């Protein structure tokens with residue numbers, strides 16, 4: 071299985087928006103922007119919502135059937151590990167192998183030494199097409215990278231072989247993700263991580279590093295956009311080099327996680343990808359669930375009441391809901407209006423506070439982040455919430471499609 075050049079991960083916490091999401095990919099294609107969808111749902115989301123991996127496959131297949139989509143599409147077992155992957159294997163064809171927990175843990179010293187020896191020929195100044203200054207590589211640096219990342223790569227190898235044994239290597243797309251860690255990986259790290267992955271025999275098609283800057287959930291990038299752009303370009307150059315040097319799959323590309331809503335880096339990403347001819351996988355997940363709330367608010371009456379109730383409950387349970395996401399949100403609690411204030415809002419006011427238009431005077435990124443991680447509240451409403459989605463699918467679908475199309479697909483890949 072070979073992943074197309076441009077792909078975008080879409081998440082759908084409650085499994086009702088597959089067709090509206092796919093409509094955005096269709097419209098993009100009509101405008102000459104060819105991107106394939108990858109439906110992703112992490113183990114954490116499944117647990118919070120109470121769904122099984124099979125549900126994502128069913129949703130994707132159904133959306134494709136109903137809309138008559140003729141192109142590629144995939145179902146991503148998102149952020150899986152050796153102890154969580156099994157239920158996903160029959161239903162997924164894309165596997166995001168998360169080995170961030172193994173970064174910095176020591177591998178067998180003999181294995182680190184063997185890795186450093188195998189890469190010893192690269193000590194010196196490594197000249198890479200697309201990077202003006204050669205990368206300075208010392209033997210100590212290679213050893214240090216081996217000490218930091220080799221165990222994680224070995225673990226990725228174990229998980230890959232486990233999947234491939236059951237599924238057949240040709241029936242899966244493999245991503246290795248190292249994004250959920252504190253320290254960003256430099257282009258030199260990336261070079262030798264890819265060397266280790268090649269030695270481990272993992273046919274990766276996408277790699278998700280930790281980039282510089284903050285990728286908070288559902289809101290814009292926070293960090294040095296110029297530095298991000300430079301590192302992103304260098305990562306693309308390193309990948310092209312690694313494909314040649316290490317014999318990795320020729321369509322290997324970068325995967326940007328927590329990629330929804332990062333408007334300020336979309337232009338540098340778009341330019342770098344265009345100029346280099348590289349591919350790109352952009353992973354988005356929670357942005358669709360917020361469009362459900364926006365659609366409910368705009369639907370008025372009962373829908374609006376429900377959206378307000380979700381906010382009120384999320385506010386009450388702030389600590390519990392935000393704790394699992396503490397590293398990927400920045401909420402100023404003093405900027406969260408009280409439930410009684412929000413209860414006085416019109417549907418348009420609620421939508422404007424939540425919809426991601428950063429320069430809109432009523433937009434509130436604190437509300438947006440809280441609700442982004444507050445989907446557990448809606449999950450606990452069960453049928454009440456799902457029935458509201460079905461009852462207002464028209465207005466919700468319009469918002470879901472427009473968000474994926476206008477604020478994501480066209481900006482990044484257009």
Ligand SMILES: [Zn+2]
Nearest residue numbers: 247249327328
């Ligand atoms: Zn991720």
